[in-house]
Amino acid sequence: MDKPVAVVVGVGAERGLGAAVCRRFAAGGHHVLVAGRTQAKIAQVVRTIEAAGGTAEAIVTDATREADVVALFDRAAAPGTGLAPVDAVISNAGNNRHIPFLEVEAGLFEDFWRVGCFSGFLVGREAARRMVPLGRGTVIFTGASASLRGKAGFAQFSAAKAGLRMIAQSMAREFGPAGIHVAHVVVDGGIEGDRLLSRNPGRAEQAGPDGLLGIEPIAETYWQIHCQPRSAWTQEVDLRPYKETF
Structure with a gap:
């Protein structure tokens, strides 16, 4: 195949950001490793990509488990596949819900940290291990409004996303000079995908036309970041x- 590989971690429903990023990179000529926790969901994303003429494969991955993440990247670099080395990595795992601070148990707080921050560390580390010897590649982390500010009832989510932002900044400073483009995308608003709309069916109507972030436009920004010349990253x-108000 001799295609560059894009690894997208944190893929869920087909009408979601992870799936949209997979489709965009496949359309750009990448073989996409579609990584998520639910086989049925990621398999559907692969079928949609293949129906459009792209190539992809579904790999069940729990991004909070080190062994899963290492195995995912080992698959991307496996000999005899006819694939080029990993070219782009997107860390998109996340969980978010309002929980009053006094009701946040220690285990729940740790679960949010594992999904929102620790998984990014694992994905970023394995990406860097593969990319640094090549002297090129893109790593993109999905952030949120909570990456920048903490709101009432979202301490567990904000702590995780703020930590992820610091991982992205630290990686960028360490690996930018080695040719690795590390970027962090703050998604500041509601995403018009299955996760939000299933929890709040009236949200899209309430927001009005273009009042929520479209998944395809966000994915297009990820692609544009990947395509940036290194003189202006x-x-x-x-x-x-x-x-959306600032």
Whole structure:
């Protein structure tokens, strides 16, 4: 195949950001490793990519488990596959819900940290291990409004996302001079995907036309980051619908 490989971690429903990123990189000529926890969901993403003429494979991955993440990247670099080395990595795992601070148990706080921060460390480390010897590659982390500020009822989510942002900044400073483009995308607003709309069916109507972040436009920004010339790299970009207040 001799295709560059994109690894997208944290893929869920087909109408979600992870799936949209997979489709965009496949359309750009990458063989995509679609990594998520639910086989049925990631298999559907692969079928959609293949139906459009792209190539992809589904790999069940729990991004909070070191062995799973290492195995995922080992698969990307496996000999005899006809694939080029890993070219782009997107860390998209996340969980978010409102929980009053006094109701946040220690185990729950740790679960949020593992999904929102620790998984990013594992993915970023394995990406760097493969990319640094090549002297090139892109690593993109999905952030949130909580990466920058903590709101009432979201301490567990904000702590994780703020930590992920620091991982992205530290990696960028360490590996940028080695040719690795590390970027952090602050998704500042509600995403018009299955996760939000299933929990709040009236949210899209309430927001109005283009009042929520579209998944394809976000994915297009990820692709644009990947394509940037190294004389003008973005380390952080924030995205919000035009109606969203700053």
